[in-house]
Amino acid sequence: MLGVRPDETRTVWLFFLHNFLLGIGTILVYVAANVILLENNPERNLPLAYGTAALAMMAAGRVYTHFEHHLVLQKLAGRVLIAVVALAGVLGALVFLGHSVAAAVAIMAGYRVIYLLTNLEFWGVSAVVFDVRQSKRLFGLISAGDMPAKALGAGLAIIIHAHTDLLYLLLTAFAAYGAALLVVQATLRSHDVEARPVGRRQRVAGTSVWQRWFGNNQLVLSICLSLTAIAAVTTGVEYSFFVNVKHKFHDQTLVMQYVGGVLALTYLLAMLFKVGLAQVTLDRLGIRRMLLTLPATVLAGLLAFGGLSWLGAGESTLLIYFCGLYLGLEVLRRAVFDPVFLVLFQPLAPPERLQAHTLAKGYYEPLGMGLAGLLLFLTASHEAIAEWLPFVWMALFMAGALYFLARTYGHYLAELQHALSQRFSLTEELRTELPDGPATAAATVLAPADLAEAQELTALLLDKKRRPAATARLLALGPVAVPALAAALRPGTSEALARRAASVAGQLRLPESRRALVALAQQPHPTRREMALRALRGFAPVAADAPIFQGLVEDELRLAQRLITGLAHLGSTGELARALDYELDRIEQRIFGLLQQLYPPQLIVDAQRGVAHAARERQANALEILDNLIPRPWYQGLQALLDVSPAAERAQVFDQLLGPLTTTMAMPAYIIQQGEATFSDWTVAVALRQHVPTLGQLPDWLPYFNSPDALLQESALTAINHLATSQHTIYDEALRLLPVLPHLLMSHHAAAAHLPAQSRVGLLRHTALFAETPENVLSSIVPIMQEVTFPAGHQIFAKGDLGASLYIVYEGEVGIFNGPQLLTTFRQGDFFGELALLDAEPRSATAVAQSAVRAFRLDQDDFYDVMEERSEVLRNILRVLCQRLRKQNEA
Missing domain, CATH: 1.25.10 (Leucine-rich Repeat Variant)
Known part of the structure; x- marks a missing residue:
């Protein structure tokens, strides 16, 4: 119900408990500071406390930054909590020894430092443990741990009547921090908590001072500036709420009861929203809207103050307004903004991620609070402007936050793309200097040609010896060649001719050749659609064709629904289930090819590579790009395709997206x-x-x-x-x-x-060379398998002969000799001569039939055609050859 997967349960509850204990300790220190501060002249003392706390937090942030660069995260997390326990003891001594305003300001500064350190420690560990997809799903839940704790602390504030009670609160906080230290140690024992650097492309160096200050990272710059503005407004709203409550009730007990009640209600609402609604809301609204919800809502609330003032609202009405504004801001900040704000850092490399969070929380958030404290302190003694001026500058700050957060989303997507891009790749400037391909030459045809010549050349694409010359001539003909190529792409032509013609049409890069390929993509045959999408990679998306490709994506998703529903009835094992898994893989590849014709191709290519990557974080970044790029139903369908959950669960996702299937055919x-x-x-x-x-x-x-x-x-x-x-x-x-x-x-x-085609597939499947290749791909090799027989003693080939064939033994034994020395013997299922498939070089040994041999021969030219069409074959051969090379090197 909460979106926690079985393998995440222990981790999530460890983090929840960790945050719960930190929340108890932090809120109790907060209550102790406010009890003293609200006793005497809060209009002057609160701004003073804000400014002092800001300076203390910035100093603590600098110290944390130093150790963040010199200690591994595991040691740093433990030492931070030890420092927090010690600091809680110091604050207890302050409460016990002094009740002055200076002591209260020191306690407030101590609270803020504790809040900062616990925040940096908690989110530092969680940012490394969880990837970007998990963070979107789980940050709201694990960060809800401090909500019930703070609600409990706020409830305790209601019954506080004397300074002696504060000492017990701080002792309880001391114990909570000690328990949090034990939970952190358990977390570190069960997880690899380390911010490892990852290889990525260097960012282009920024030219402005701002960009250089923020590590040439515009995402960090926009987040920090927006967080500064939000912190300033949060401080101003909190100040206005506390001061107006103090003016309304005067009696300290009533003040603490009212403040405690509002705080308890705030934290309970925030907890319920985080646990029950945050993930659903984020899924439906997306990161961009969730980011803008807080500043837009609070800005509207701040502007409403002008309307209330113009209407002459009374003291009770204003108190309700301040209470609602504070409550709304806190709930939105804790339940909506904070989890999304933390997700924004996840695409960064782990060291950058931690540094950015420390910079934002340890410097720019305190800076915003300090600015607010300074402005409030300067206006507190001027009653004429103290009532309305804070709302003017708070509205300006929140408008600035709205502006920077609107820019943040674009920088977030850019960081996701940067995280997925190749470490060494061409820069955009270099790409623009590269020639556009044969299409450039098409405009300058050397000699006129007619359709008959183009048709003759197109037919020659099936001739292996004359194919290169025919291809070159067709590319030189340019637009003249397109009608003949388009005819070869129509339904009914051979697969081999269509594949060659599609390749040439893709290299031409002309509008006419693109139209022919788009028509090919609309044919229902999956192989032909794949040919078209492969050839279309060289073309940029065309807006006019978008409805065609959108319709094809919908068709592929409906087919995926049909196959996954079939898998749910068949079960996950068996020959037909394996075949359907392969068909679903092909659907996935076709959907990515279609998306390249609808969105920036490089983004889709990077996402496709990331999805197939072994690293969990890279997969998560790829899914996050897609989530923020393509329509939500498409993303959910594609995610169901990629998911490893049971077929029945995936079928339910498709039924919700597309409606239940209308046919019950087996x-x-x-x-x-x-x-x-x-x-x-x-x-x-x-x-x-x-x-x-x-x-x-x-x-x-x-x-x-x-x-x-x-x-x-x-x-x-x-x-x-x-x-x-x-x-x-x-x-x-x-x-x-x-x-x-x-x-x-x-x-x-x-x-x-003769061995049936099905048995030939089985033979290929049981050879090491093709063991990991799906039967659906192996069936395409069957037509080029030539059955050969050799009597005992027959020399199949001699050392030094020019080799261009691979042999797979079906019956008998074949000896491999170096002169008179027998090197090895091959039997049923073994293969030899595999290097000849890739490189026609002289044979390195002699092969002799030791008994009557029945084998299958694969010739290089035919095999190249198969590898061109089915890349899985080539990948598997390279994997096996690499394994053999490693073994040989070890030997």
């Missing part, structure tokens, strides 16, 4: 009905083998019996052959609908001497 039947227009051939083949059709579903099966794809035809014939013995009615109907079926079945049986 997943295998749906896959067979949609066919290769939606799914890869392996997924369809698995569905064919697992599904028992009804009479009404037989027409969906008929195309597969004559499919040019060997895997699909084999799967359909194998499945219908099983029906012949178990489902006679369905089998007879199949014979009636397809009279040629017996002939196909006979041909299928006659071909049994």
Whole structure:
């Protein structure tokens, strides 16, 4: 209910308890200081206390900054709490020994220093433990720990009647800080709390003094300036509330009861909002609106004072106004602003994150309080202006905060992008100097050409030897080549030709070629859409095409809903479940490709890389970019795609976004009905083998019996052959609908001497080279596997021969020799000659069949085509080769 995941439970409650104990100690010190300060002339003493406390906090912040740079965070957190315990003891001595205004000011300054140190310690540890996504979800909850504690302390203030009671409050605070120290030690034992630097691109050096002062970081600059203004207004509102309560009641007991009641109500409301509503509100409103809620609301409240003054409101009405203004400001600041404010620092590298928080809380927040104290002190003796002037400067400060916070959101997104960008990459200036590609040359055609030549050149893209020259000529023809390329991209053309034509059209970078690729992206076949999106990467988004790509994103999300719902019924294991997981991965990749045509491409590319990254913090930054960039329903759907939670939970998310599915068709039947227009051939083949059709579903099966794809035809014939013995009615109907079926079945049986396509996929799957490659990808290798046999003693290749093929052993044994020396022996499932797939160099050893051998050969040229289409194959080969190289280096 609270959004806490099982693996986070202990961490969250440790932080909650930690904050609860800190809150008890802090509020009790606060009550003790206010009891004394409100006794005598608060109009003069409160501003004096604010100014003194500001100076003390800034000094403490400087000391903390020094140790933050010289101590690891684990040691610093413990020593800070030890210092706080000691400081609480000093304040207890002040209360016991003196009751003067000076002692009260010292106690208030001590309270503020304790508040600062506990705040820096608590958020320093939590900022390292939680990433940006967890911080958005959990900061509101863990920071709510001090709310019930402060409500309890405020309640105690109601029953305080004598100075002797204050000592007991401080002793209780002393014990609470000691308990907090124990909780921190437990937290440090169970978590790796260290602010490690991370490799990122250097920021461009700032030119202004402001930017250099804030480490060339505009996010930190805007946050610090806005926090200064908010701290000044918070101090002014608190002062106005306390002074007006004192004027209304005069009696010290009544004053403390009223102040304590308002404080208790404030903290209880803030706790309820933080725990129950903060995350929901943040999810719906987003960071930008949540940031502006506090300054906009308080600014409106401050301006309302002018209306009350103009209407001549009485003392009781003004007291209610001041009470409401203080209560509203505190609830918004603690329940809305503080958690979001802390989230803003999370995209920074851990050391920068801690330094920025210390700078904001340890220098600029006290600076705002000091400025307010100075302004209040200067106007306190001038009754004519003391009533209305503070509201003028508070309104100006809050307007400034509104301005800086409006700019903060843009800087926040820039920091997220910086966190995801490559450590070493081209600067924007260098990018603009790079040539635009072949499109530039297209405008200066060397010689006229006609459509016939372009059509002939396009057909030559299938010829491996003449493809490079044909590609170069098509790029030189420019716009003249586009109609022929567009024709090759229409439905019905071969996949290989469409892939080559899409690549050339993408390199042309012309409006005409872009239109052809957009039309290709609208075709339902997933492979063709992926071709188009890959080729469109070189084009900037075009606003006029946005509705097309928005519609395609919606289509992909609906397909994802259908597959995840199917997974929920199938379970997470099994052949079909693995195939659907692969299809969902493809949907995810296509959605990212579509988003590149709707939003700044580099942002989407960085987010896509971050989502796939192993580091949790990088994944969180990537999701945060998407959350703040794309429409909320799209983000929630994409997050459900990326989530590792059970399929049933993910299906519920899609049902809430898109509405429940209207069809109840079983997943295998749906896959067979949609066919290769939606799914890869392996997924369809698995569905064919697992599904028992009804009479009404037989027409969906008929195309597969004559499919040019060997895997699909084999799967359909194998499945219908099983029906012949178990489902006679369905089998007879199949014979009636397809009279040629017996002939196909006979041909299928006659071909049994050759290894079926499904078995070839299994063979590839059980080789180390392809063990981590999904079957959906391996099925694309099957057509280029050439079955070969060698008798015993046959030399397959000799050392020094030019190699261009990989061999996978299916039956028999192959010996690898260096001269007469036997180096190793390969058996079923082993492969050799893999380097020849990547580099046609002389063989480093001789391969001889030790017995009769049946193997499969993969030639380099064919394999390059597969790797170009399916990058997973290349990644897996590189991984295996790297493993072998490491082992060889170790040996």
